[in-house]
Amino acid sequence: MIGATQILAKQPSKKRILPWGWVVLYALLLTLAAFYLIPVYVALNTSFKSFEEVSKTNAFDLVRAPSGSAYLEAFRGLQKGLLNSLAMAIPATLISSLLGSLNGYVLAKWKFRGADTLFPAILFGMFIPYQAILIPLFQFMSDIKLAGSIWALILVHVVYGIPITSLIFRNFYATVPSSLLEASKLDGASFFGIYRHILFPLSTSSFVVVLIWQFTNIWNDFLFAVTLTSPATQPVTVVLQGLGAGQISHYEIQMAGAIVAALPTLLIYIVLGRYFVQGALAGSVKG
């Protein structure tokens, strides 16, 4: 831990900010950090309490007798949901990333007539409130007998993932010099040859960005999950929402559950944060 005095002692020599400027800077940062960490503290703290201790103390009182029993309960409750989420998010992430990469390749390097008007029309799909398609979607899934199955969610996440994944890959492939492609075309490389031997190997980091972004969003989805699943196929977000509720709320189980449900995407963020930020930025800053 680095204390405030240490931070101040080590202040970099920068003339334009007065010494008290640094005090203000770190005071503000610490205050704001405290606000962002309140829920983390409360969730961790409560998750290690027993039911008796939760009902006697408030969320902010430090745990007195730490126990892991809430985690056992939460894990038991969420187990099926976690498996459903994995069964949904992994295939949907892989398929939508591959599809987006092929779309991006065509839209950036094999422009056909109308491609430039088609692209915004595809992107529009990423900006609609999904409520606007939810009723026909539900109807459609019932009609093709997929309602309530995990396949419905995979299909939905693949389709509604097309705009963002195509956007990220198109923007990346557009930066690859076309002369590189022309040269290999003269050497007789085909559509797939160019993709496999030139663009695909070049786009490893784009794939990491897209895979992470898609996985996180699909894992975290609630609207499609709550609309299209049956109790047996509910992903973890839907199960978590009902966890520890009942006659008496078990907040310690809810907090442990929230942590367990958040862990996969949180771990990805911790390990591959740089790519996650890139995905987040790609969704908003275009051109």
Add this chain to the structure above:
Amino acid sequence: MTAITLRKHRKRAAHADQITAVLMVVPSIVAIFIFVYVFIFRTAGLSLLGVNDLFQMAGPKSWLGLPQAAFVGLKNYLDLLGSDRFRADVVNMLVFTTLFVGASLSLGLLLAVLINARARLEDVWRNIFFFPLALSLVVTGTVWRWVFNSASTGTFGLDWITNPRMAIFTIIIAATWQMSGYVMALYLAGLRGISSELHEAARVDGATEAQIFRRITFPLLQPITVSAAMLLIHIALKIFDLVFVMTGNPGGPGYATDMPALYMFQATFKQDLYSRGAAVATLMLIVAAIVIVPYLVISNRKTVEV
């Protein structure tokens, strides 16, 4: 092989490749056409019909894919105007959007400026402010619900979540907590893109730091402010999970935190008022389109220019 036949051969291969390329995107185009455009059309169509029970909804369809029910024109929309719940939703949406977007933009800008002031341990600060974006709104809602529930019964006596006049602020705080780090990342990327020469020049001319920020930095960040505002408005318009988890459906107490997306969901999937749900959904889409389409057109024009 002569040079001419070789060229012909290449030309034919190139033509075949171009066809392959188009064929590769056809499935995606068809999927988007159906799942976005046809479905939107059906939702809008449904909102003009009087479909109020499951039997009708699941019954035979017309060639447009709509249930065969009476055309009622704008009746569903007029019903919404007369509904206490929907009127509360509109007011809540306005309050929520204004405060959430305002708070996230200002907090995000503040965080970016602080971090950009070359604070030590930059990675630590950045991660503390940004990590909520990796979480599901269900997780965020579950934890903040407990924070506010506990605050209302405990020693704090902060009854916001049960107080109809204050409950909306609990949602605003949780949503801002989740999204302001994102805005920070956007601004930080923008700040780092501004050349320091510009600032140096202004400093040489005797400008104060405050003047430099107001006159140079902030105007240069304007495109980011616009993108971030679009994104936040879009998130606000469709807010669902967070309220569903924190204060239930309808968003309570009473309708104090209720939102159009919750009403849409309950009318459609709990009360079988499909046409009414479709009317709410159509209104949500129209508002989103009014905000998003001009932005999309402008930013697309920019990409083409570049």
